[in-house]
Amino acid sequence: MPVEPTLVIPSSLLPADGRFGSGPSKVRASQVAALAAAGDPAAPVLGTSHRQPQVKDLVRRVRQGLATLFDLPDGYEVALGNGGSTAFWDVATACLVRRRAQHAVFGEFGGKFAAATRRAPFLEPSEVREAAPGTVALLEAVDGVDTYATVQNETSTGAMAPTRQVPDARAGGALLLVDATSGAGALPVDVRDTDVYYFGPQKVFGADGGLWLAVCSPAAVERAAEVEAGAEAAGRWVPEFLSLTTALASSRADQTLNTPAVATLVLLAEQVEWLLAQGGLAWSSARCAESAGALYGWAEARDWASPFVADPGARSTVVGTIDLDPGIDAPAVVGVLRAHGVLDVFPYRKLGRNQLRVGLFPAVDPDDVRALTACVDHVVEHL
Numbered sequence: 383m384p385v386e387p388t389l390v391i392p393s394s395l396l397p398a399d400g401r402f403g404s405g406p407s408k409v410r411a412s413q414v415a416a417l418a419a420a421g422d423p424a425a426p427v428l429g430t431s432h433r434q435p436q437v438k439d440l441v442r443r444v445r446q447g448l449a450t451l452f453d454l455p456d457g458y459e460v461a462l463g464n465g466g467s468t469a470f471w472d473v474a475t476a477c478l479v480r481r482r483a484q485h486a487v488f489g490e491f492g493g494k495f496a497a498a499t500r501r502a503p504f505l506e507p508s509e510v511r512e513a514a515p516g517t518v519a520l521l522e523a524v525d526g527v528d529t530y531a532t533v534q535n536e537t538s539t540g541a542m543a544p545t546r547q548v549p550d551a552r553a554g555g556a557l558l559l560v561d562a563t564s565g566a567g568a569l570p571v572d573v574r575d576t577d578v579y580y581f582g583p584q585k586v587f588g589a590d591g592g593l594w595l596a597v598c599s600p601a602a603v604e605r606a607a608e609v610e611a612g613a614e615a616a617g618r619w620v621p622e623f624l625s626l627t628t629a630l631a632s633s634r635a636d637q638t639l640n641t642p643a644v645a646t647l648v649l650l651a652e653q654v655e656w657l658l659a660q661g662g663l664a665w666s667s668a669r670c671a672e673s674a675g676a677l678y679g680w681a682e683a684r685d686w687a688s689p690f691v692a693d694p695g696a697r698s699t700v701v702g703t704i705d706l707d708p709g710i711d712a713p714a715v716v717g718v719l720r721a722h723g724v725l726d727v728f729p730y731r732k733l734g735r736n737q738l739r740v741g742l743f744p745a746v747d748p749d750d751v752r753a754l755t756a757c758v759d760h761v762v763e764h765l
């Protein structure tokens with residue numbers, strides 16, 4: 383329930399759009415218009431069979447659009463399925479890790495994937511390279527590890543890691559899986575440096591959640607085929623819902639194994655094509671970097687605020703985290719902002735810091751980020 387603001391932010395300071403969440407994130411008006419058009423009874427897509435051309439065409443638009451956005455090298459392909467990035471951790475655990483995984487863990491999301499492989503009874507204990515929140519852990523090639531996993535943008539802390547890691551291990555046949563859930567489409571990447579670059583629709587792509595998307599290298603496709611073919615003999619159970627080979631086969635036919643959320647596909651296709659029309663990855667990463675520059679520069683110029691991530695090179699340009707002086711009640715600041723329609727700048731709940739966290743995704747106008755900082759100034763001054 384909205385609380386009555388006790389402190390009033392002048393409307394001249396407010397951003398045009400107050401959605402700064404780190405996911406689900408701002409959905410643009412033209413995406414919503416596309417959704418309305420998809421429900422038009424004259425040419426309906428919503429409420430029609432997902433096995434018919436209209437919906438298959440949506441999946442094709444998403445796959446082709448992503449292939450263009452990421453400039454897919456020969457042999458790389460886009461797979462998708464239901465269940466979000468969280469489901470993809472189990473897909474990877476079941477179908478990609480041969481015997482042993484190594485995980486870089488520097489926040490909640492990397493930790494959750496590490497927990498997934500640790501729980502798999504058919505795998506050897508996973509190796510974990512851990513670093514404190516606000517810093518970045520790097521992978522390190524180790525004999526016996528066949529799958530490496532890291533996070534491009536750790537949404538829980540606002541730290542980002544390089545995607546080019548362990549190249550020698552990859553040359554030796556190991557796979558590198560990159561959780562790009564909140565980075566894909568907004569951070570530079572050469573997918574050649576990765577074997578699986580996976581993400582969801584509800585962060586950079588401003589859609590709803592519920593799907594996973596994965597850019598897979600030929601080595602990853604081959605690994606899944608090998609692991610799944612040998613599963614039974616190895617005493618490993620690969621449920622069909624988690625089969626990457628099945629997902630790849632469905633995706634090649636512009637389908638999903640089971641019914642997808644068609645509305646999510648509409649929002650996603652619209653956003654992928656919007657990003658391409660604006661100038662693709664170069665445009666979106668520059669726009670996010672501009673927003674991030676405004677946010678971090680503002681914090682550094684205040685003696686009561688500072689970027690949580692100390693290393694400027696590791697500061698995320700898509701999710702900015704700003705610590706406030708202990709004398710300032712960050713939840714109260716977040717509450718006043720919320721009462722004015724400036725939404726979701728609370729920190730990741732388990733991080734437990736006196737912090738603001740700001741989604742700087744490409745849908746967010748850098749001018750709105752500047753307006754947000756002016757609002758915070760006003761609130762802190764009058765609290």
Ligand SMILES: *Cc1c(COP(=O)(O)O)cnc(C)c1O
Binds near residue numbers: 405465536582
């Ligand atoms: C949001 C997020 C996830 C979880 O995505 P779901 O679609 O909710 O499963 C995983 N990894 C990162 C880095 C995220 O930001």
